[in-house]
Amino acid sequence: MNKKFGLVNHRLLFIIFLRVIVDEVRTFNVDVTKPIYFQEEENAMFGYTVAFIANSSGTTSLLVGAPNRTGVDRINGYGGFYECEINLTSQRGGCRRKETVDYMCRRFNKTNRCEDHQMLGATIAVNHKYYNVKNNMNIPRVSVCAPGWKYTLYENYGEKITLPVGKCYHFKEIWQQEGCESNTEYCVPFWKRPKEYLPSDGTYDFAAAQGGFTMKYSQDGRYSFFGGPGVSKGRGSVKLHHLSRNQMFHRNKDALWGQYFGFSLTTANLTEYESFTAGIPNYYSNQQGFTGRVEVFSMADFTMKNGLNFGETTACERDITVIPYDQPQSGSKFGYTVEGINVDNKGMDELFVGAPLYSDFVMKRVVAPETGRVFVYRVTTEKICGPIAVLTGAASDPSLRKLAAYARFGIAISSAGDLNHDGYKDVAIGAPYEDEHTGAVYIYNGGPDGVKDVFSQRITGRVFGSNIPGSNIGTFGWHINGEYDVDKNGFADLAVGAYKNDVAIVLRTRPIVNVAMDIRLFPRIIPLNGTPGSACGDAPCLRLMVCFSYMVEKPAPVGIVDEL
Numbered sequence: 001m002n003k004k005f006g007l008v009n010h011r012l013l014f015i016i017f018l019r020v021i022v023d024e025v026r027t028f029n030v031d032v033t034k035p036i037y038f039q040e041e042e043n044a045m046f047g048y049t050v051a052f053i054a055n056s057s058g059t060t061s062l063l064v065g066a067p068n069r070t071g072v073d074r075i076n077g078y079g080g081f082y083e084c085e086i087n088l089t090s091q092r093g094g095c096r097r098k099e100t101v102d103y104m105c106r107r108f109n110k111t112n113r114c115e116d117h118q119m120l121g122a123t124i125a126v127n128h129k130y131y132n133v134k135n136n137m138n139i140p141r142v143s144v145c146a147p148g149w150k151y152t153l154y155e156n157y158g159e160k161i162t163l164p165v166g167k168c169y170h171f172k173e174i175w176q177q178e179g180c181e182s183n184t185e186y187c188v189p190f191w192k193r194p195k196e197y198l199p200s201d202g203t204y205d206f207a208a209a210q211g212g213f214t215m216k217y218s219q220d221g222r223y224s225f226f227g228g229p230g231v232s233k234g235r236g237s238v239k240l241h242h243l244s245r246n247q248m249f250h251r252n253k254d255a256l257w258g259q260y261f262g263f264s265l266t267t268a269n270l271t272e273y274e275s276f277t278a279g280i281p282n283y284y285s286n287q288q289g290f291t292g293r294v295e296v297f298s299m300a301d302f303t304m305k306n307g308l309n310f311g312e313t314t315a316c317e318r319d320i321t322v323i324p325y326d327q328p329q330s331g332s333k334f335g336y337t338v339e340g341i342n343v344d345n346k347g348m349d350e351l352f353v354g355a356p357l358y359s360d361f362v363m364k365r366v367v368a369p370e371t372g373r374v375f376v377y378r379v380t381t382e383k384i385c386g387p388i389a390v391l392t393g394a395a396s397d398p399s400l401r402k403l404a405a406y407a408r409f410g411i412a413i414s415s416a417g418d419l420n421h422d423g424y425k426d427v428a429i430g431a432p433y434e435d436e437h438t439g440a441v442y443i444y445n446g447g448p449d450g451v452k453d454v455f456s457q458r459i460t461g462r463v464f465g466s467n468i469p470g471s472n473i474g475t476f477g478w479h480i481n482g483e484y485d486v487d488k489n490g491f492a493d494l495a496v497g498a499y500k501n502d503v504a505i506v507l508r509t510r511p512i513v514n515v516a517m518d519i520r521l522f523p524r525i526i527p528l529n530g531t532p533g534s535a536c537g538d539a540p541c542l543r544l545m546v547c548f549s550y551m552v553e554k555p556a557p558v559g560i561v562d563e564l
Contacts, residue, residue, distance in 0.1 A: 028457035029419060029510040030443060030494060036506040037468050038062065038084045038093045044069035046082070047497035047504040049124045052484035053083075053142065056131075056173070060086060060486045062495055063142065064095065064504045065121025075113070079120030081144050083175075086486050086506055091467070093506075100144070100169045101177060104184070114162070118146035123168075123212050129221025130173075139222065140170035140178060145212025151188070163204075165190055166211030166228065185246065189226035189239040205232045211239065216265045218299065219274050227262030227278070236261030238278050240302065247302060249278070256284045261295075268340020268349040270379035273300040277351060279335030285309055292334025294353055296379055308377070308384040310334035310355065316378055316385035323387050332358040332373070339413040343425050343446030350450065351377040351384065352427065354410030360395055371395040372409030374429055376451055389453050393431050393442050400458070407434035409442070416443060416482040417492025420456075421512050427451055428494055430477025438462050439476030441496055461498060464505065474500035518547040 040046040049065035062084040071078025082095035105114045123145035127133075130141040149167035152160060167188050170178040180187035190209035206228075214227035224241040231237035235251035236259060251261045264279035275298050283293035291310040298305045308314070311328025337354030344350070353375045360368040372393060377386035393409035394400035412430030419426045424446035432439040443457040461476030479497035486493045491509035498505065522543040 028443065029491070029512065030457055030459060030507050031510050032459055032463045032507065033467070034091070034508065035464060035467055036086060036088070036091060036093055036508070037464075038064060038082075038095050038504045039468070039502055040064075040066060040082060040095055040097075041069055042502055044080070044502055045499040046502035047478065048122060048499040049081075049479050050481050050495040050497040050504050051124045051126050052481050052486070052495055053126050054128075054484070060484050062086060062093075062504060062506060063124050063126070064497070065124050065144070066502070067119035067122040067146075069121075071115065075115050077117035077119055077148065078115055079118060079122065079146060081121040081124060084504065088487050098144075098171075098175060102167075103180060104167070104188075114150045114152055115146075116150070118149040118167070120144065120146035120149075120169075122147055123215050125215040125217055125224075127217045127221045129217070129219070133221045140172055142171045142175075143212075143215055143217075143224070144169050144171070145215055145226075147210040147213040149188075163207040164230070165206060165209050166213065166230075168212040168215065168226065186241060189241065190228045190231060190237070208234075209237070214263065214265045216267050216276065218267050218276070219269065223267075223299070225265050225267065225276050227265050229260035229263045231262075232257075234258035234260055234282075236263065236280065238262040238265065238276075249297065249302075249304075259283050264336060264338045266338045266340050268351070269342070269347075270296060270340055270349050270351060271298070271305075271381050273298050275299055275305070275379075277338045277340065279338045279353070281333040281335040283309065283335065285311075288328050289330030291328060291330060292332060292336075292355065294335045294338055294351070294384070296351075296384065305381065306379060306384045310375075313387070314383050314385045316388060320378065320385070320388055322385065323390050325387075329355075329358060332356075334358075334375070337374075337410055337413050339415070341415045341425055341427055341446075343427065343451045344448055345424055345446075348379070350388070351379055352413050353377065354413055354429075356408040356410040358410075360404075368395060368401070368405045370406045370408055370433075371404040372407055372411070372431060374410045374413060389451050391427075391429060391442075391444055391451070391453060391455075393429065393455070394434060394440070394458075403435040404431075407431040407440070409434070412477055412480045414480040414482050416494060417484075418446075419443065419492060419509050420445060421491065422447070424448070426456075428480045428482055430480050430496070432475040432478040432498075434477075435460060435462065437474050437500065438472075439474065439478070439498060441477045441480060441494070459496075459507070468503065468505075472501070473498050473503060476505075513550050515548060515550045518549075520545045520547075 044066035045068035046066035051063045064082045067079040069080040084095040125143045133139045145168040147166040150162040151165045185191045189211035190206045192206050208230040209228035210230040211228045216225045226239040229236040238249040240247040259282045261280045267276045277296045280293040285291045293309045296306040332355040334355040339352045340349035342349045356372040357370045358373040374391040375387040376389035394404040409431035414428050416426040416428040427444045429442045434440045438461040440460045442455040461473035476498040481495045494507045496505050
């Protein structure tokens with residue numbers, strides 16, 4: 001045995017301690033060294049949407065939308081969606097494109113091109129409660145929408161008019177497509193008779209609805225909500241579909257055009273009753289301009305209970321600090337994204353609202369355009385209070401600030417599940433255009449006081465350059481889905497879309513490793529005049545014995561901790 005082993009200078013000892021402390025502070029556990037990736041047709045925008053789906057066999061697949069895919073008969077922008085098998089032993093997974101049958105388009109002459117630029121796969125919604133309610137024959141498991149699908153009318157003298165009303169396809173188990181013959185309104189949410197599409201006053205209320213631009217299921221899986229931001233010249237609308245109830249939620253006719261109510265949707269337990277929230281990113285305020293807005297509707301009576309314009313602050317309970325806005329902005333697209341996530345385990349979800357075009361100002365001058373922000377609110381039966389947190393991505397980190405311009409942080413917001421097993425859900429937020437359109441995903445941890453405003457991990461698209469052959473990742477973080485444990489190691493994993501390079505990536509989460517360290521010094525008092533007879537000679541010296549032990553909470557079945 002080499003007796004010089006473990007003999008160190010006291011300066012080196014200080015460096016060792018410092019290194020241990022730094023590593024402890026920067027700990028994170030979403031693994032980026034072993035991604036599972038899927039890549040399909042070039043320029044199809046594969047990865048535009050991603051969604052985990054649990055199979056009856058106990059496995060998990062990934063659904064991926066590709067809305068720009070060219071279809072049969074060379075139909076541009078026909079779109080498509082894929083079911084991708086997650087193989088834990090292979091870095092690249094395989095996908096199968098799912099077929100859809102458009103019974104309505106079959107009635108029309110092909111020259112009508114009702115599927116041209118329909119963007120099938122731009123929206124994918126998974127009913128996570130399907131197995132609880134599947135005995136009801138009219139409740140689907142998966143819905144995939146084509147918001148650009150067109151209905152063709154012939155007006156005076158055979159003049160052809162194509163109306164992008166939007167359409168959704170609904171599937172039950174084993175991908176059995178539901179027909180629309182007996183319920184056209186279910187597949188075309190904003191379906192109307194021809195005369196209703198072409199009213200005498202020329203408003204064309206539903207002619208450009210783009211139904212299915214966004215879609216959500218209720219928490220219990222029984223209700224479907226469809227966003228139609230193009231209804232009524234862009235004022236927007238939300239359509240509720242239920243077995244016994246169909247209802248539309250509209251903006252008033254005196255509202256400004258082009259506000260896009262229903263551009264984003266989420267269902268969440270924000271109050272004692274489940275609610276749905278709609279984003280209005282182009283909402284216009286006479287005082288502040290196009291500030292954006294969110295509105296919360298109770299599912300107890302399906303009426304609007306609360307609304308909040310960007311720039312408004314509302315006091316919460318005494319123990320909650322409200323963060324004032326530094327500056328309300330016109331054009332920030334507040335409401336572009338909405339998501340409800342319970343990050344403090346106090347029974348109700350917090351409301352996360354993205355404003356991806358938020359810009360950083362100094363002395364009324366833009367210094368970093370479109371960096372993006374995410375604002376967090378608490379909702380009561382009387383009001384939306386807050387913001388109680390403001391998340392900034394790279395914009396507030398001195399080492400990353402130069403990458404934040406045009407990042408559009410907040411385009412995607414998703415629950416990530418409890419990544420670090422502290423008992424609180426965490427949040428994943430995408431900034432797909434950060435660092436010259438490479439993109440990044442930020443992880444924010446939940447806690448007893450709510451979401452922490454400093455990110456715990458930043459995952460950049462650049463890190464996958466060597467792991468995904470022939471692909472320089474771009475727009476990483478455009479879409480995110482989490483909370484599913486694909487490798488059954490007890491920790492939730494993430495799916496991230498990067499449509500620019502037609503890539504979807506699954507990132508697995510490492511198990512938590514609890515490390516214990518025992519350090520012993522011999523002698524306990526360092527002799528400054530040297531240690532006669534030792535290997536150090538006349539130099540001050542000591543012997544350091546360091547013993548590490550670790551315990552994995554639940555070992556991964558595929559060896560994701562084998563490089564510890």
